[in-house]
Amino acid sequence: MADDLLHARPKFNVGQSSLSVGPIAYGCWRFAGTEVKPAQAKIEAALACGMTLIDTADIYGKGTPGGFGSAEELLGDVLKAQPGLRYDMVLASKGGIWPDTPYNSSKPYLMAACEKSLKRLKTETIDLYQIHRPDLLTPMEEVAEALSALRSQGKIREAGVSNFTPSQFRALQAHMDFPLASQQPEFSALELSPIFDGTLDQCQEFGALALAWSPLGGGRLMTGQANTAEDQERLDNTIKALDVIAEKNNTDRAAAALAFTMVHPAGVIPIIGTQTPARIKEAANAAKVKMSRSDWYDVIQASMGAKLP
Ligand SMILES: NC(=O)c1ccc[n+]([C@@H]2O[C@H](COP(=O)([O-])OP(=O)(O)OC[C@H]3O[C@@H](n4cnc5c(N)ncnc54)[C@H](OP(=O)(O)O)[C@@H]3O)[C@@H](O)[C@H]2O)c1
Structure with a gap:
């Protein structure tokens, strides 16, 4: 039988919501x-290519001048300079990491963190608010209560x-x-865990949007430089x-590596995370x-370094 060709879907709903990206x-x-x-x-280049989901987080910027919150602040400044862009994007942010605790998803923490994100982003609503990493100490019931409260107050539209x-x-x-609208694991040709640990199966089960972070392996798939000498052969293959x-x-x-995740x-x-507008365009x-x-x-199989049975 001829080998059929796989390709990406052209558009997606954010979970079971009417938001489309x-x-x-x-x-x-x-x-x-x-x-x-x-x-x-960069934002305009992404939107012009149909990359309508813009993802950020309150912690982005930690380690750079200005630190925690600075990436949201910069995106907020872009939205202030060109307010029309807000209508062209589905704005996603995250909370729940508090350096160096490191995690807090208690209701009071999340309510306050989301409020601060809204201020930095200079917007009334975050379209998709995500818990950045699981807090092992807050009961899930309380996390759910926080997300429900944020949603009923109109501060977020969907949660993931x-x-x-x-x-x-x-x-x-x-x-x-x-319904939770999304899950965001690390997933690339180099990081296959979500395929095998049930994460992507569960997205299909619950109709949640699967967002893959570092889809170029944080650049390693492009530079060819592995993080460790032991991993070089796997990267090369x-x-x-x-x-x-x-x-x-x-x-x-880059297009092949992204398509690998998309099919x-x-x-x-x-x-994608490139800071170069020309590369944003190429990624499309x-x-x-x-x-x-x-x-x-x-x-x-190249990434696993082994044949599937
Ligand atoms: N939820 C989480 O825990 C989590 C964690 C990490 C990231 N994320 C999300 O995932 C996004 C993407 O992560 P990422 O930046 O690691 O993604 P990525 O797209 O895998 O890597 C981007 C890096 O690759 C480099 N690169 C080198 N050659 C490139 C080429 N030809 N084309 C494109 N990029 C090239 C870029 O450098 P240049 O800028 O020089 O092009 C940039 O440093 C983040 O912005 C964030 O929204 C989420």
Whole structure:
């Protein structure tokens, strides 16, 4: 039988809500500094390419001048300079990490954190508010109460989670009076855990949007530099398998690597993080990439360093 071609979906709903977003998202983790014009150029480049979900978090900016909150502040300054952009985006942010505690998802903490995010972002509502990492000490019932209260006060439209295990997601959902709209794991050709640990299955089970963070392995898939010497061979082999897909599509490796995440049946939206508007534009080519089943499985097996049984 001929090998059928896999490709990405063109549009997505944010969970079971009516909010709809493009197939690739733009993330602001690496957004730094206070200069509005270059920041605005990145957001405009993303929106122009249909990357309508813009993802940030209150903690982004930690370690840069200005620190915690500065990436949200910069995005808020962009929205102040060009208020019309707010209507073109689905704005996603996160709370729940408080350095160096490190996590707090108690109701009082989340209510206050979200309020501060709204102020920094200079907006009335966050479209998708995500718990950044699970707080092991707050009962899920209380986290659900906080998210419900934020939603009924109009401060957030939808709620989601990030880096939750499938059982943590299920435990939180059991106490919610509305469906969790998203889950955000690390997922790329180098980080395959969500495929095998139930995370992406659960997104299909609950109809939650699957957002993949660091879909280029934080740049490693492009630079070819592994984090450790032991991981270099695995990276080299994964890159080779991605380059086969890129060549067949007459595109670059970034587009092939993003498409690798996007063709998964959970309907994954990769959140790209480049700070270069030209690379944002190039990344949009991922939506056009097609690959065979065997191309996709070749990437998986190269990354695993083993054949599937
Ligand atoms: N929920 C979480 O816990 C969590 C954690 C981490 C990230 N995130 C989200 O995921 C987003 C993306 O993460 P990420 O920045 O690590 O994603 P990524 O897209 O995997 O990596 C981006 C990095 O790759 C580099 N790069 C090198 N060559 C490139 C090329 N040809 N094309 C594109 N990029 C290239 C970029 O450098 P240049 O800027 O020089 O292009 C940038 O440093 C974040 O902004 C954030 O929204 C979430």
